[in-house]
Amino acid sequence: MTGPIRPETATVRLSRATLRDLPAEVAVPDYLDDETPVGVVHIGVGNFHRSHQAMYLDRLLAARSDGAVAICGIGVRPEDRPLLMALQEQTGLYSLSLFAPDGTVDTRIIGSLRNVLLLPDAPDDALARLCDPEVRIVSLTITESGYVEDATTGRRAADDRAVRVETADGLTTPQTAFGLIVAALRARRTAGTSPFTVMSCDNIQRNGAIARASVVETARLVDPDLADWIDGNVAFPSTMVDRITPSPTPSQLALVDGVLGLRDKAPVVAEPFVQWILEDDFPSGRPPLEDVGAIFTDDIGSYESMKLRLLNGAHQVLAYVGLLRGHRFAHEAVADPVVRHWLDVYWRELALPTLDLPDGVDGDDYLRTLLERFGNPAIADTLERLATDSSARMAKFVLPVLVDARDRPGFAELTAVILESWVTAVRSSSSDLISSGVPSDVHAAIAGGSPLLSAVDWLRPLSADPALSLAMTAVRETFDALGPSEGLERLLSQAPGCAQEAS
Template identity: 45%
Template sequence: MVHLDAASLPRLDARVSVPGYDRSRVRPGIVHIGVGAFHRAHQAMYLDRLLELGGDPGWGVCGVGVMPRDAAVRDVLRDQDHLYTLLTRAPDGTERARVVGSVVAHHHVPDDPEAALARMADPATRIVSLTITEGGYSVDDATGEFDPRDEQTLADLADPARPPGSALGLLAGALRRRRDAGTVPFAVVSCDNMPGNGTVCRRALLSFTARTDPGLSAWIEEHVAFPSSMVDRITPATTDALRSQLATRYGVEDGWPVVAEDFAQWVLEDRFPAGRPALERVGVQLVQDVEPYELMKLRLLNASHQAMSHLGVLAGRRWVHEVGRDRAFSRFLRDYMDLDARPTLPEVPGVDLDAYCEELLARFGNEAVCDTLARLATDSSDRIPKFLLPVLRERRAAGADVRRMVLVLAAWSRFLEGRAEDGTPIEPSDLRLAELRSHLAREAEQPGAFLDCRPVFGALGQDEEVRAMYVAARRRLAERGALACVQELLR
């Protein structure tokens, strides 16, 4: 067994590819807030590929963790010289192992916020990117207004003089220092799954600074770029089983490996006043308008994830590939794509949508990835309003049949009640769980009360036809089960 660190790279199994570039020359040009599994499998991977091709060594990554639980990330990275193993698995079972070397530093904000601020304020930092989840921006889906609820952001707003503990607080503090020093501001790049993620990130930061430092807010509005992006790679959470598999198959002891499908896509708005890495060399699509690609991914892939997770769990499924390989569920998802989502999409330059949808279904059936439906169903109150409800509203306005999407909402409500059809307990994880369940508690006396949760559904719950469809779908789910309800709606 070989413990992964810089000294052990020459001794690793020959099947594990390792950085061929000199990591001692790599310096952080990008600070990334939220170094989770997705960042490791996606943005950091692309930068590692670029460095391997001889790219500018000034474009390494410094990770930043703002959550107390990120201490575990800090410890493993420190112990492994910031190296980790990426396993990619294709639908045919082909597996590849690569040690990624583009992450070269990490700061844990609860330990030392000053270190993170100094790194972000350093002129060498030209991009700050984020994967802080859809809810991390505190922008209400129903109103579009800034509505912070997490403890770190609220604490930073309450006492702007304190060392920042939130992502928005760090961005504001670092940009204030750069403004005061006359340093070119970094670009802020959201890599989270949201429509117009650059616009949402900009709105969140401007709203945050308007409350704490109006002068800084005006400066950010004039000088800071917020390029939008579309990111795509199915990436399950790291588990002990993955660590064990890596050790057994390759003899590598890695406390922080990551596994992902072999597919990856990154579409990025080319707007970087302080410069950017030559990402086009490694397959990143640099475009002037990300929106068509973004809508394609959110409304086809991400919305399908929400459909399959809640219906699948109710039907007793645990794994994504179980739903992806089930003929009825697969046909239901393809009907949703073709009949519901695609009519709402603009033309997507260079993309064959038929082929894209077929590829999605193949990806959903990739057993080797071992992705769970429970992961997809996490924080759906942030995801469904961004992925599924815009499609439902547009198709409803067009007079189309929206029963497939309403069934997903009904399945979500049943999922939140905490019991699958076979009696197996479900443990939902959602920031709004208490609020959602308070509405569900009134369903017996007020059918459709779940749709009255305005932060999630807005005015949709007042649409009497949608409400009637939802009530009927809940009843059919209780009487017949998720699979039978899916089969009823197949075209």
Template identity: 45%
Template structure:
């Protein structure tokens, strides 16, 4: 019979599942994390769990919180199991389960005073975030802070008295700490964004700028926002994963996380009030994260986009199934080699070719169960971060862009709202109705898609890109996805 996860049932959970050896009373809080989703619990929380298992830095335990309505349900589920999580790391030939326990509490959504009290607590020395690429209030085309966003305007209009956004909470807490003489905490983004520390700083300081120029200047001068590169493929949890955990490991967990075995965290060593010794558990501290970040965003995240939209149009459900399709796998490989990797500067102690092969192996892992739909999600935020910057660099360098333009055209065709067999594609973007409308216009006038200046900016006016995109989209509509990819590969001699 399966054991329902809690502190009381840990002794009943059978080997080979690893269980925590430390107790909650041996920990004290040091980090407040905003956005306690699967990725956080498979990544940052696992590193901290390993550190605590070594008996190190147990004054850096986690307090969770969030700003979305779904966070309240997450809090209830985790509280019911004493804030424990089962993490199952999977390779093609193995699965390893461990129960992690670095979280002490979760302050529920709407409890603004309680959240602020935790953020102002002197023991809180780091505030970390995983609020997704779309949660930073950026203009999609310019990637600058969107000060006019209604959520930001609301927090600023209230002068940060009852903030609703993650950045409003952070800003209000920093200013309260300043007022009562407590050193500021470090703000540590763990999201997949170019220069995520710089972006977090722009969002916090940009919001405060709307209220007080002097306070915004103080934040820029006194608060650390280290950049970091994070990586671990972590799909959404469904009933399928919960059933597998029960059947294979004998554990009933409301919020298990299934992920790949691979993980990476490269982080700038820049902290306002100290940090845990994460280098003891594999975190790589460097002076400049940018080369690692660019490599990952363009090869892994850009690679995800390259396989997602053709697979979605061809009714392929899972990422590993897409990699089993010879045409899609070859498209990924050749696009990366021909158009993406030549624009990536050298990365310290890293062989780009070996990194690419690792990415392809990770995508092909059948145990992960990562869905194509997840990769297709939120293209209006992801394309400007993972695909369009490479196109801009290629145009400046006078290099080929046909494959990258094809990726954009496949995204446009996906947003039309039906697969090549006529199956409807459910809404999969915050601005899905608008994208569908533009995609339907672009079927006959391709340039209509590029007219979305908030996404493409001046790139939509570049003649080379417009021509390459138009050719690709017309070909997709006339011949289909497979022939369009075939033609591109043939142009490379593949």
């Protein structure tokens, strides 16, 4: 999705022909006539990909770096059609506007996305593009739920309906990202073309391993020998990506229209901060992304843990405590001293003490950067968005911190506030976006049908802690007596330890 639909105010549309009409302060790609090959096929052409990976490749193309390549984008879901049609009309061009905390907006036109395809509409063209020997990387942003094999969730390719259908047909007409990848690797193997690298850019720890499992096990349903060949010959580097990229608000869309002086049907807005950490495992070659700020490392795990625990985990604390305090936006919540204090407690008493930071990274500096990003009013990131798919996000981002912090002073009392804030926010929310991502058994447990720690699968690692159960009961009673908002304020005086300020 590109955000809310706004009225057709501008009649002139973004295109190659209208680039010359843009104001001088809007940077435009001057490399569009270069004979740059498409070297990356990206599956999942959403806002995040276009604010992140496509932007990095735009930088390389603008610098005319040796090894710079363009992108072909592919959508696999019918609901991708409106965005892809808009991008097709604009020959892949779109605006990226960075909204800084001081109110300044930096807008540029991105030209690295050379063409886009929708798999259901053009399966042969999509397969041909992946089979092109110039394509060295197939990258993915399909969200965590798009992966069909994941041992941590119990998801199996053999249980996925679409995978079963396409593999029963021998992948003659791929329907999924992984069916398409397997079909292309099979064709490249047959033709004697070296395999491309598969690069997940989704916000999942060990995303390379999960992408590998999804590809290999999809292949195994068609040809076990092909599956073994892929497992032994195709690289699946892990990556860590970071940039807050919300759906544009109506006011942001109007501002972008005003800056451009014409209509962009596929605009992207994001924060200025961006980060990309990659394992350097690209045997078929790769663009020199380090020239434009990406970091290659053999210690991807420490970067993943830092982001998932300090940023994504803190987003969950911010969301539920903030919602209970009556806030809608992240910047409002982080400006509330009560919310800020609980955020500091999570960081200082639970997360940082149990984290090995990457070499050269200062924890205090990182937290200061996070606070600046969370407090950016121009981004207007909603707490509702942060709370989407809450059960899975709490399990992925917060539970590992809590498990590792069980021996920390005050663990039970601090953890009880975090968990009961989540429970209360979900139980009291009228948002379909928040409630729809919570499984029925979790809803039943939250509603009081059974003990939470033993009834919710992902909380069972904490179920043997009687002190935590007692502390959760005490927090719940405080919320019931005073209301969650005042209860969170009252509980500050009882919180163990003294959280240091992160600013």
